[in-house]
Amino acid sequence: MLFPTIDFAIFFAVVYTVQWILNPYPGPWKAFMVMASYFFYAWWDWRFIFLLAASTAIAQVGGMVIHRSVGGGRRTALWATLAGLIGLLAWFKYYGFFGVNLDNLFHSLGVGRPVPLLAITLPVGISFFTFMAISYVVDIYRGVLKPARAIDTAVYLSFFPHLVAGPIVRGTELLPQIRRRRDERHVNYVEACWLISAGLAKKVVLSSYLSTYVVDPVFADPRQHSALEVLAAVYGYAVQIYADFSGYTDIAIGIALLLGFQFPQNFNRPYAALSLQDFWRRWHITLSFWLRDYLYIPLGGNQGSEWRISFNILVTMLIGGLWHGAAWTFVAWGLYHGIGQIIGRQRRRARAARGQSLEPAGRGRVALARFATFQFVCFGWLLFRANNLETVREMLSRLFVGWGPSPLVTPLAVCAIAAGIGSQYLPDDWLQRVKVLFAARRPLVQGGILGLVLLVITTLGPQGVAPFIYYRF
Amino acid sequence: MVPTSPSPDAGAARSPTLAKAPPAHGAAGEAGTDVADDAAEAGGADAVPGADPATRRWPQAAPPDGIPRSRMLFIGVICFAVWLLLDAPSLQRSAVTSPLGTRRTVSLDVVGPIAALSRGLGLSHLVSWADEALGRTPGGGPALAKRLHPALPLAGVGHTAHGPRPTGPPGTPTSTIPALDQHPTAANPLRVLVMGDSIGIDLGQPLVADLSATGVATATLDGRIDTGLSRPDYFNWPAELGVDLANDRPRLVVVMMGANDPQSLVGANGEGTTAYGAPGWSAGYGQRVSGLIGEANAAGAHVLWVGMPPMARSDLNAGMQVLNSVVEAQVGTDPAGATFLASSAVLGDAQGNYTAYLPNSSGAEVNIRTPDGTHLSPDGGERLSQAVLTAMRSQLHIDLPG
Numbered sequence: 001m002l003f004p005t006i007d008f009a010i011f012f013a014v015v016y017t018v019q020w021i022l023n024p025y026p027g028p029w030k031a032f033m034v035m036a037s038y039f040f041y042a043w044w045d046w047r048f049i050f051l052l053a054a055s056t057a058i059a060q061v062g063g064m065v066i067h068r069s070v071g072g073g074r075r076t077a078l079w080a081t082l083a084g085l086i087g088l089l090a091w092f093k094y095y096g097f098f099g100v101n102l103d104n105l106f107h108s109l110g111v112g113r114p115v116p117l118l119a120i121t122l123p124v125g126i127s128f129f130t131f132m133a134i135s136y137v138v139d140i141y142r143g144v145l146k147p148a149r150a151i152d153t154a155v156y157l158s159f160f161p162h163l164v165a166g167p168i169v170r171g172t173e174l175l176p177q178i179r180r181r182r183d184e185r186h187v188n189y190v191e192a193c194w195l196i197s198a199g200l201a202k203k204v205v206l207s208s209y210l211s212t213y214v215v216d217p218v219f220a221d222p223r224q225h226s227a228l229e230v231l232a233a234v235y236g237y238a239v240q241i242y243a244d245f246s247g248y249t250d251i252a253i254g255i256a257l258l259l260g261f262q263f264p265q266n267f268n269r270p271y272a273a274l275s276l277q278d279f280w281r282r283w284h285i286t287l288s289f290w291l292r293d294y295l296y297i298p299l300g301g302n303q304g305s306e307w308r309i310s311f312n313i314l315v316t317m318l319i320g321g322l323w324h325g326a327a328w329t330f331v332a333w334g335l336y337h338g339i340g341q342i343i344g345r346q347r348r349r350a351r352a353a354r355g356q357s358l359e360p361a362g363r364g365r366v367a368l369a370r371f372a373t374f375q376f377v378c379f380g381w382l383l384f385r386a387n388n389l390e391t392v393r394e395m396l397s398r399l400f401v402g403w404g405p406s407p408l409v410t411p412l413a414v415c416a417i418a419a420g421i422g423s424q425y426l427p428d429d430w431l432q433r434v435k436v437l438f439a440a441r442r443p444l445v446q447g448g449i450l451g452l453v454l455l456v457i458t459t460l461g462p463q464g465v466a467p468f469i470y471y472r473f
Numbered sequence: 474m475v476p477t478s479p480s481p482d483a484g485a486a487r488s489p490t491l492a493k494a495p496p497a498h499g500a501a502g503e504a505g506t507d508v509a510d511d512a513a514e515a516g517g518a519d520a521v522p523g524a525d526p527a528t529r530r531w532p533q534a535a536p537p538d539g540i541p542r543s544r545m546l547f548i549g550v551i552c553f554a555v556w557l558l559l560d561a562p563s564l565q566r567s568a569v570t571s572p573l574g575t576r577r578t579v580s581l582d583v584v585g586p587i588a589a590l591s592r593g594l595g596l597s598h599l600v601s602w603a604d605e606a607l608g609r610t611p612g613g614g615p616a617l618a619k620r621l622h623p624a625l626p627l628a629g630v631g632h633t634a635h636g637p638r639p640t641g642p643p644g645t646p647t648s649t650i651p652a653l654d655q656h657p658t659a660a661n662p663l664r665v666l667v668m669g670d671s672i673g674i675d676l677g678q679p680l681v682a683d684l685s686a687t688g689v690a691t692a693t694l695d696g697r698i699d700t701g702l703s704r705p706d707y708f709n710w711p712a713e714l715g716v717d718l719a720n721d722r723p724r725l726v727v728v729m730m731g732a733n734d735p736q737s738l739v740g741a742n743g744e745g746t747t748a749y750g751a752p753g754w755s756a757g758y759g760q761r762v763s764g765l766i767g768e769a770n771a772a773g774a775h776v777l778w779v780g781m782p783p784m785a786r787s788d789l790n791a792g793m794q795v796l797n798s799v800v801e802a803q804v805g806t807d808p809a810g811a812t813f814l815a816s817s818a819v820l821g822d823a824q825g826n827y828t829a830y831l832p833n834s835s836g837a838e839v840n841i842r843t844p845d846g847t848h849l850s851p852d853g854g855e856r857l858s859q860a861v862l863t864a865m866r867s868q869l870h871i872d873l874p875g
Contacts, residue, residue, distance in 0.1 A: 096829075122844045184541065187539045446551075450551075
């Protein structure tokens with residue numbers, strides 16, 4: 001069930017009403033929320049609710065065993081649980097990719113084709129709920145979280161606002177909220193309405209427009225397009241993926257707020273970042289910090305020799321790239337950002353050794369740092385979006401030789417790209433003023449305003465909504 | 474995605490903050506305080522933290538700012554009422570063109586009276602004006618479309634004689650079209666129109682590029698997601714083809730569509746429904762295929778109809794086999810006007826069945842289908858595109874370099 005659909009609107013109206021009615025009763029509320037979330041997930045393919053249930057069962061049983069074990073048994077229980085969770089993810093998401101590459105490798109070595117090639121359907125959101133389950137059991141292993149009741153774990157992992165495309169909420173963040181009664185007298189509606197409206201506008205209008213009219217045609221066949229169109233497609237994709245993913249997250253956070261839950265922030269003006277390190281503190285924040293806490297630090301983090309630290313960074317970014325998709329382009333994208341992070345680290349060390357500030361000083365340097373970071377990230381998006389490395393090569397070549405007319409670079413396309421990038425620099429107080437003005441209206445007027453906003457979004461958007469990019473991850 | 478932090482700014486790398494109040498935690502080494510509190514509060518694996526075991530009631534959280542949930546519900550109801558009233562005519566059009574069934578019936582029953590009220594009050598003009606301002610035709614079909622134009626100029630456009638303007642309704646195939654120029658040149662390229670649904674787009678994107686790369690052909694792709702020949706009330710391909718034929722003047726039309734067509738046949742104005750599987754369905758669908766071919770032929774274009782590939786889903790695969798047999802039979806009635814290319818021979822296994830992997834020219838297995846088991850991956854699209862080029866050379870005897 002996609003968020004911007006009538007189906008979801010009806011579903012949410014029912015869930016909103018019933019969950020607040022059941023709010024005083026923990027047991028029925030939890031049972032209802034699990035059923036509603038599984039129904040939401042079954043809307044795509046009912047068979048995969050068994051996968052979600054299996055992940056939940058592995059995490060729950062594993063968490064209990066880890067908690068009760070002592071000594072080496074704890075570690076064994078942890079690895080067994082992780083093997084179960086990662087095994088499911090690997091089977092559904094990576095078997096096809098590794099299978100075909102291994103098969104071709106064996107074939108090229110002249111040992112036949114021993115790997116069976118299977119077409120496995122990728123379940124929606126599997127990467128997200130698997131990472132949440134991993135954080136849950138690792139937190140239990142680390143002693144920072146105690147095993148929750150089975151029904152709490154089921155709500156935690158299946159809670160529909162975050163289920164299919166995040167944010168990646170940790171047990172330490174969500175379980176306490178599941179356990180306590182939400183305050184039905186204080187629904188944080190202003191923030192929720194803002195987030196849902198902004199998210200819908202980003203997804204339905206901005207992302208859909210850029211995708212349909214600029215990005216997809218150029219990436220489908222760069223040879224048919226001029227340098228200016230290729231450039232517009234690269235910047236257009238930077239805006240598209242931001243609008244698409246942050247739009248989804250905004251809606252998810254807004255919906256959670258209406259249900260009385262607070263989710264972590266997932267985006268914070270990523271294209272205003274001053275460095276690559278800064279970018280990853282602002283882009284898909286919950287994944288960045290998940291990788292840091294559950295992969296980078298266990299690998300050794302910033303401890304050890306510079307070679308070891310660089311290795312840790314590279315491995316983490318590589319796995320981060322693969323998390324996004326099972327293809328060589330994602331591997332290349334992960335490596336690209338890993339190398340960028342390593343270079344950035346060395347540069348910071350050199351500046352620190354010279355006693356210089358780590359942050360750029362002065363408007364000119366700040367602007368230059370932002371510009372350079374944005375260009376670096378945009379080149380990365382080229383790797384991320386391209387179907388294969390040949391497309392990347394073709395796009396780059398067109399940038400230098402593709403002189404000619406550029407019918408796709410319309411004033412509207414330029415405005416859309418500028419709006420997406422410019423939105424990163426909107427002052428906070430402007431937004432606050434809008435919210436204060438809205439909050440001061442009567443409920444009837446507020447409803448009318450929201451209705452008109454919805455009308456503008458649905459009118460400007462295309463008929464039919466393309467799936468969110470991050471669903472496939 | 475690791476905000477790796479050397480010691481000077483390690484403190485800045487905080488965990489994500491919550492949307493409003495930020496009880497930040499999560500980072501190893503920083504998470505201790507909050508999480509320890511939570512763990513201590515939990516009181517054991519089976520306990521609801523802080524709950525009174527006798528009553529199983531919730532512990533109370535500190536009240537944040539906000540409004541009662543009932544007022545929020547009121548605001549939400551007003552929001553949807555306003556939107557529904559203003560946008561009901563658009564919703565009604567969407568409902569009319571949705572697949573036949575209970576859902577469509579219920580949608581029409583609910584939205585119909587509201588749309589009538591909206592029109593009666595003159596409120597529907599708001600959206601109509603917006604549609605006009607945006608250059609859109611209300612209810613004019615899917616907007617998620619792809620249209621690729623040739624990079625090379627359309628040499629000869631406006632100078633080539635072509636047949637009478639198409640009229641849209643199904644006609645009788647004709648074999649009176651001028652013979653295809655079998656030796657196109659850069660100065661006088663072969664103009665090709667590729668049209669189809671989402672799978673047609675999967676083929677069309679590489680095909681447009683491959684044709685352009687020959688240097689003697691220009692191609693335009695008109696692809697519409699979620700379309701086919703069964704529901705012209707949703708998207709009218711004969712009318713669209715008429716526009717394309719007039720604009721692009723193609724000499725060859727490559728058609729690939731059908732994945733959305735195993736459903737009831739409906740007329741362009743929603744009339745004359747023939748249920749899918751009913752005795753007259755195949756004949757009715759054949760007439761539509763014939764009409765499309767006749768329309769292209771009347772404009773002087775030969776049709777190369779690419780059959781649907783095998784599908785992973787057995788019911789869809791069975792539907793595609795029915796469709797392919799109808800199209801192939803229809804094409805066989807007038808070989809001079811149309812040619813059929815069976816994609817199952819290109820995208821199927823040795824028996825023509827569904828397969829997700831096939832070896833490429835160097836023997837390496839490549840994935841030719843997307844994970845949904847329906848669409849073509851870029852490698853699958855390219856493979857089929859090359860098969861179309863081969864068919865153009867071998868069956869249509871067009872001299873294409875490469």
